[in-house]
Amino acid sequence: GAGVSQSPSNKVTEKGKDVELRCDPISGHTALYWYRQSLGQGLEFLIYFQGNSAPDKSGLPSDRFSAERTGGSVSTLTIQRTQQEDSAVYLCASSFMSGDTDTQYFGPGTRLTVL
Amino acid sequence: GDSVTQMEGPVTLSEEAFLTINCTYTATGYPSLFWYVQYPGEGLQLLLKATKADDKGSNKGFEATYRKETTSFHLEKGSVQVSDSAVYFCALSHRTSGSRLTFGEGTQLTVNP
Numbered sequence: 001g002a003g004v005s006q007s008p009s010n011k012v013t014e015k016g017k018d019v020e021l022r023c024d025p026i027s028g029h030t031a032l033y034w035y036r037q038s039l040g041q042g043l044e045f046l047i048y049f050q051g052n053s054a055p056d057k058s059g060l061p062s063d064r065f066s067a068e069r070t071g072g073s074v075s076t077l078t079i080q081r082t083q084q085e086d087s088a089v090y091l092c093a094s095s096f097m098s099g100d101t102d103t104q105y106f107g108p109g110t111r112l113t114v115l
Numbered sequence: 116g117d118s119v120t121q122m123e124g125p126v127t128l129s130e131e132a133f134l135t136i137n138c139t140y141t142a143t144g145y146p147s148l149f150w151y152v153q154y155p156g157e158g159l160q161l162l163l164k165a166t167k168a169d170d171k172g173s174n175k176g177f178e179a180t181y182r183k184e185t186t187s188f189h190l191e192k193g194s195v196q197v198s199d200s201a202v203y204f205c206a207l208s209h210r211t212s213g214s215r216l217t218f219g220e221g222t223q224l225t226v227n228p
Contacts (some may be wrong), residue, residue: 031214033215033216035216042218042219042220042221043204043216043218043221045215045216045217048214048215056215059215091158091159093159093216102214103161103164104161104208104216105161106151106158106159106160107158108157108158109158
């Protein structure tokens with residue numbers, strides 16, 4: 001079946017612009033996670049959804065970052081007033097449940113470059 | 116908070132050599148432990164996992180044993196192939212951390228023919 005998909009695959013933007021990154025999880029997966037992969041910071045957790053609610057937003061680096069999930073499916077990560085330090089690969093993952101033993105399946109990522 | 120420490124890379128081996136990538140963790144209670152792999156140009160894939168102490172995860176010839184006493188989850192393979200060249204990430208998931216994954220720094224493995 002289809003895996004986790006993300007769009008766009010690449011995004012180049014100018015400093016100060018807003019960007020939206022989209023994630024389509026595996027059908028039936030109730031948990032959805034956003035991570036960021038950057039050279040200086042490695043792989044960092046950003047936010048996680050169980051259904052449409054976000055019990056854990058602790059990884060969002062600033063109030064310029066927000067995310068939502070609708071219909072228990074698609075999620076959008078929004079970065080307002082982008083900065084150069086936001087340049088990274090943004091990864092989305094989904095799992096059937098949010099238990100700590102459940103396997104998270106990752107999408108291919110969106111590479112964001114802020115000029 | 117939870118943390119994962121991996122051996123520093125990069126690691127370069129010849130084909131058929133033995134591989135060990137060390138991973139240790141800090142966490143309260145009993146986290147689940149994972150190894151993820153990222154092949155060139157591809158996304159992260161689960162390689163193996165172990166959910167309780169003394170469990171051994173295995174896949175594609177790779178193995179790792181959950182050692183509670185040493186808080187370790189070292190990755191091993193008896194005979195590596197060129198196709199194993201990738202970046203390997205050790206990770207843990209813990210209920211007190213909302214089941215999110217906490218990753219190590221990643222280890223770049225290059226296998227030469």
